Structure formats: structure tokens, C-alpha cells
Amino acid sequence: MFKGKVILPITLSITFVVGIVFVWLSLSGQKTKVETLPVIVSPAVSDDPCNYPQPTDRLLTAEEAVVAAECFVIQNGYTDLPPIADRSKIVPENIYPMTDDEGMRLRRDSLQRRAFSFSQDHEFFGGSWVVMFAFKPHQNVVRRSDDGFDNFGRAVVMDFYGRNIRILHSPYSLRSPNAKIMRPSN
Numbered sequence: 001m002f003k004g005k006v007i008l009p010i011t012l013s014i015t016f017v018v019g020i021v022f023v024w025l026s027l028s029g030q031k032t033k034v035e036t037l038p039v040i041v042s043p044a045v046s047d048d049p050c051n052y053p054q055p056t057d058r059l060l061t062a063e064e065a066v067v068a069a070e071c072f073v074i075q076n077g078y079t080d081l082p083p084i085a086d087r088s089k090i091v092p093e094n095i096y097p098m099t100d101d102e103g104m105r106l107r108r109d110s111l112q113r114r115a116f117s118f119s120q121d122h123e124f125f126g127g128s129w130v131v132m133f134a135f136k137p138h139q140n141v142v143r144r145s146d147d148g149f150d151n152f153g154r155a156v157v158m159d160f161y162g163r164n165i166r167i168l169h170s171p172y173s174l175r176s177p178n179a180k181i182m183r184p185s186n
Contacts, residue, residue: 050074059160060129066115066182069131069156072165077104078111078133078154095169111154112136117179121157131156132174151175 049070054060060068076091077083083090083104090099098107111133118131134153155172158165175181 054162056161056163060158060162062118062129062180065129065158065160065162066118066131068158068162068165069118069129069133070113070115072156072167073111073133073154074113076167077107078109078167079113080109080136081113083107091166093167093169109136115182116153116174117176117181119176119178119180120160126159128157128159129162130172130176132172132176132179134174135171 049067052067052071054064054068054071072091073079074081075084075089087099090104092099097103112135114133115131116134118129121128121130132153132155134150151174152171153174155168156165157168173179
């Protein structure tokens with residue numbers, strides 16, 4: 001009577017572990033399909049992505065979405081360039097707004113100016129562009145050993161028209177399964 005009560009939990013535990021190992025092995029053999037694209041630079045956008053009129057009355061192309069996201073990270077103070085002067089136009093983050101002086105100091109120079117990759121996501125806004133930016137190496141960023149930090153950054157999301165643009169709070173994979181890599185090394 002005691003043996004049956006012990007064997008069932010052990011059998012379930014072994015089955016669970018075998019299932020996890022099987023899933024891990026099957027996924028580890030698959031390579032993430034990532035398409036490497038040439039650097040997307042429009043002549044009108046080469047140095048200043050914010051000096052480029054974005055359409056709002058039609059769906060954005062991938063290139064236009066990337067330019068809009070690059071302008072967003074510059075204007076909102078995430079790069080080494082100064083943010084827009086009108087602080088009322090700074091877009092707050094969704095968890096901690098980071099629009100006060102201390103928040104702007106923490107944003108400063110935290111991301112590369114140019115997008116690393118982009119993808120489409122059909123969950124945000126019923127469909128959106130997701131443009132990923134690599135973190136910049138910074139002495140104030142605490143790294144754990146082997147945390148995969150180089151594989152993550154921040155994502156700017158917007159609907160397919162370029163509206164409702166914002167940055168996601170959590171780190172986001174630079175090489176998500178559907179991502180199109182633009183600049184493998186910043």
C-alpha cells in the first residue's frame with residue numbers, strides 16, 4: 001500500500017523531467033531563422049532620422065518604421081544625442097515614467113542610435129512594428145555572468161501606421177524568431 005503512493009509521484013516526476021529534456025533538446029538543435037538585411041539608410045535620413053516626415057495616413061514600410069523608432073529613441077533621450085527640448089513631449093515609460101531629471105539621466109546613452117533588428121507582431125495594437133535597439137555598454141549597468149546581456153536590448157513598438165509609439169519596459173530579445181537583423185554589430 002505504501003509503495004503505490006511513492007511510485008506514482010516518482011513516475012510523474014521522471015515523466016516531467018524527460019519531457020523538459022526532450023523539449024530542450026528539440027529546440028536546441030533548431031537554429032533561429034534570422035534574415036540578415038543590408039543596412040537600411042535613406043539618403044534623406046542618413047544622419048538625422050528625425051528630419052524625415054513620417055506618413056500617418058497609410059501603413060508604414062519596414063524602413064519607415066525603423067526610421068520612426070530611431071527618431072523616437074533620440075528624441076526621448078535614450079541615445080548620446082540630446083533629447084527634444086520640450087519635456088512635455090517626452091513619452092513616459094509604462095511602469096516608471098522616467099521623465100523627471102533623474103529618469104532622463106538614467107535614459108541617457110543607454111541604447112545604440114541605430115536599430116539592431118525589427119519584426120512584426122500581431123499581438124500589440126492588433127498588429128505592430130517592433131524595432132529592437134541594443135544596449136550600449138555602460139559602467140553603471142550591472143551584469144551577471146553569462147546573463148546573455150548582449151542578446152537583449154529595448155524594443156520600440158508602434159502600430160502599423162506609426163502611431164501609439166512607445167518603448168517596452170522589459171528587455172527584449174534582439175534576435176527574436178521573426179527578427180530581421182539590420183546591423184549585427186553596433
